[in-house]
Amino acid sequence: MDFKQINYTSGEDKKHSNQLIAEFLCTHLEEYGDKVEDILKCMAYVMHPEKGGNIILGIDNDTIVGAVILNNTGMKGFIPENILVYIAVDNSKRGNGYGKSLMQKAISLAQGDIALHVEPNNPAIKLYEKLGFTNKYLEMRLIK
Numbered sequence: 001m002d003f004k005q006i007n008y009t010s011g012e013d014k015k016h017s018n019q020l021i022a023e024f025l026c027t028h029l030e031e032y033g034d035k036v037e038d039i040l041k042c043m044a045y046v047m048h049p050e051k052g053g054n055i056i057l058g059i060d061n062d063t064i065v066g067a068v069i070l071n072n073t074g075m076k077g078f079i080p081e082n083i084l085v086y087i088a089v090d091n092s093k094r095g096n097g098y099g100k101s102l103m104q105k106a107i108s109l110a111q112g113d114i115a116l117h118v119e120p121n122n123p124a125i126k127l128y129e130k131l132g133f134t135n136k137y138l139e140m141r142l143i144k
Contacts, residue, residue: 001065001098003105006055008047018043021055024064028088032122042085045071053082054109058102065090066098068106070114081112099124103131
């Protein structure tokens, strides 16, 4: 698997458009995902020079097999500098190490600490723990 990094300094990848990437994530995140329009908003954040982050694609035979989106938080110390918003692997390719490789690439590219939110029943928790992520807080939200 090869990696393609997209951020505001690299510009938009013509071969792998934002729409295509968002549709990939929407499909392969399954019950843990968001709508395409929300994923596109996350990607727009990465592409904004005053905000930033990274989009990392896992490519195998010119086909997207996985994708990660990290957004910069602009904070340090009390909030991690990065939040991993999305990671997905093509559901027909799971179990081949693509998710681990994508996570390792995302970790190596991120400047500073990384936070992520994961549902308690998501099997990816085991991968995150193996990579050193810990559960320090219980997240609570008020939806208005």
